[in-house]
Amino acid sequence: MAEATETRGAQSRQRVFLTGASSGIGMALARAYAAQGAVLGLVARRAAELEALRASLPDAAAHRVYALDVTDHATLQDAAHAFMAEFGGADVVIANAGISQGTLTEYQEDLAAFERIMAVNVTAAFATFTPFVARMKALPEHERRRCRLVGIGSVAGIRGLPGAEAYSASKAAVISYCESLRVELRASGIKVVTVAPGYIDTPMTRVNHYRMPFLMPVDVFAGRALRAIAEGDSYRVIPWQMGVVAKLLRLAPNWLYDMAFARAPHKKRNL
Template identity: 85%
Template sequence: MTQSDGNGLRVFLTGASSGIGMAIARAYAAQGAVLGLVARRGAELEALRQGLPGAHRHRLYPLDVTDHVALQAAADDFIDALGGADVVIANAGISQGTLTEFREDLAAFERIMAVNVTATFATFTPFVAHMKAWPEASRRRCRLVGIGSVAGIRGLPGAGAYSASKAAVISYCESLRVELRDTGIRVVTIAPGYIDTPMTRVNPYRMPFLMAPERFAERALQAIADGRSYRVIPWQMGLVAKLLRMAPNWLYDAVFARAPHKPRNL
């Protein structure tokens, strides 16, 4: 499957109403894919659909991904209407600075884990058994895509919940990738660096290699089409991620102990 093969793809995407999700939706629609778009904000979803090629073909599911019953119903509707999904992207995510010393931050920690981690599992679950029942040639077209982050490579100060959630997504997708290795279904982990979205615009610090969401989407779609197991975008942040993984704890701690923190209240 090449990047030009978007025509005819059935894509189910969470977190579609803004940022990375919106850019991915627009990129797939431009290739001729039929989309199932999930997000909490129904008005924004409808506005997105109206601006997409073939607007009438795309299905909208305004819901909170932590509502697993509603998410299952949306997946079932998409499968019933279109016969299944070729690409499922668990993109919904939130970020907020958290500090363990503040008891009131526990609610934010739990919410971040529920949206970023548990909802990834809940997004994939309805599709896996359905995909596994397909003939081998069709299964090899299937992609389950988890959106991690460079923030999941090492724990960032003041972002314990977000770093933990993205580390969990990376590890979970790795487990799922191994589980499904013999089925032909590809599990793809995309780890964005700094992408110019509403989530990052509140950061009160310099963001190296900041990338426009449209450029990110272009590279993400290619990685998904190629069935890449793991891809950091942009590539410069991939080099940074490798260095972070190799750095000894004493060096990492010394460098990042004074790093600026993400705001606690967004």
């Protein structure tokens, strides 16, 4: 009886399933949602970091951790089904897991890095959402309209950056994939939200050896991302200044873009 009461209590709270939770943007999103009283399913490869994160959150015992590699689709889907079975479903699913590395097409050895980046950043997003869609579509209409599938893109997906072929391609794919999914699910009422971060202060960006305009603290980013998700925005660039830059980049003719970025600094090729 006590267990049933606890489960009903959890179902009255927002239920968030989040990949890439052990550091950076994922960790900041987890902290922000936990501060709002959500119950979390936290996914990442590193078990110790996940457990440390859970222990630091309000009501730590309410959250679940799933230590796995998101490219192991069977294990990822098992975690998703376990979370839904325990908490009765999910309200917000965030495909945040992502890696970045400089890649250059002229080097054959960079092919493995290219494939790994696409597998983590793109294919795993599909695998993250897949277990939840049918369950969300089966909900009553008023409940479906509270559901969110969230893809974390990047301004690097707006136009290809030199030396970052794989990362730019992966984030462009995430943006396009989420747009396709958004249109597909429009009639259901389920919102698909694409959040495209600019430069956010995380371990991923701290290795960059070049100036990063409009660099934003990760906790500030998380707060703004949560608002965009709650509002069901179809697409939001954060910070807004990078959104202006992104629009200009979209409009720039190829000759102008090529001239401006041909000598742009490159991301390091080694992780």
